[in-house]
Amino acid sequence: MSPAGAAVSPGPDDPGFPGPLTLSERGQLTESEARQVGDLIDEVADADGVSPVNEHVLLHLRHGGDVDSSNFLLTTVDGSLVGYGHLDPTDPIAGPAAELAIHPAHRGRGLGRRLLTAVERASPDGRLRLWAHGAHAGAEALARQAGYRRTRVLWQMRKSLLAHLPQVEIPQGVRFRPFLPGQDEAAWTALNNLAFTDHPDQGGWSEDDILLREKEPWFDPAGFLLAETEPMQGP
Structure with a gap:
């Protein structure tokens, strides 16, 4: 080629x-x-x-x-x-x-x-x-x-944000914060690949994959939330 x-x-x-x-x-x-x-x-x-x-x-x-x-x-x-x-x-x-x-x-x-x-x-x-x-x-x-057979089906699932949402209890010691471009790519990519180790599409992401999406007009870091454990407080 x-x-x-x-x-x-x-x-x-x-x-x-x-x-x-x-x-x-x-x-x-x-x-x-x-x-x-x-x-x-x-x-x-x-x-x-x-x-x-x-x-x-x-x-x-x-x-x-x-x-x-x-x-x-x-x-x-x-x-x-x-x-x-x-x-x-x-x-x-x-x-x-x-x-x-x-x-x-x-x-x-x-x-x-x-x-x-x-x-x-x-x-x-x-x-x-x-x-x-x-x-x-x-x-x-x-x-x-052409002789092909269906081997896998992907579903796209949605929920209206106008529907009732149950109250969520955040576990003690966990906090949420927005994604910070230029700072969180490496840690997020490592966690994503660990969580989806056996997933054929999601488990092999690189930092370039998230950087590409940051260039898209729909990308909003304020809606990209990360959960972190809060640091232990001393006596």
Whole structure:
């Protein structure tokens, strides 16, 4: 794989497009390519009600740094991006993971299958896990047709802050305080990784992971609370 990108055989031309499609594999994306991918992800999210990629991918599209991953761009002859694939090969236990996105106006033409085939061929060890966000019918059909089976389901659980909240008793000797950027990253990361040692997604965070999130517009340290034991008082 070349960091600058290499053409991947796109298969037969699609009569619904003005000319042939090009499927390219990239390492790091240029700023222009990252913007195109971000726009495509936004359009897919607007149509489906959920982002087609996880937070990790979104953060690295915005801020860079995802040096081990591969990006797959499916474009028309005029350079319009109609499909995107992301391959993360960094999990040596569970194996490489991929996420795909097809523009809502260009579905049902086999583009998802084309992207998936390219990603499968690029998997460094012949294994591949697919993430499907929101249980979209098209994504589930593509996975079944390609021989994949569901092995894991993630639930997003919510509670209205307008609902009644029970009174909380804070254990004696424990106090809460807001997170302090520039001071608490190392201690929080160490505790997070210890608490989630066996968790495939949460247990391997670095300080860079929290620093990336500190750059996001939603980040508010006042709402990021840490619990600490109070120092022992002498006699």
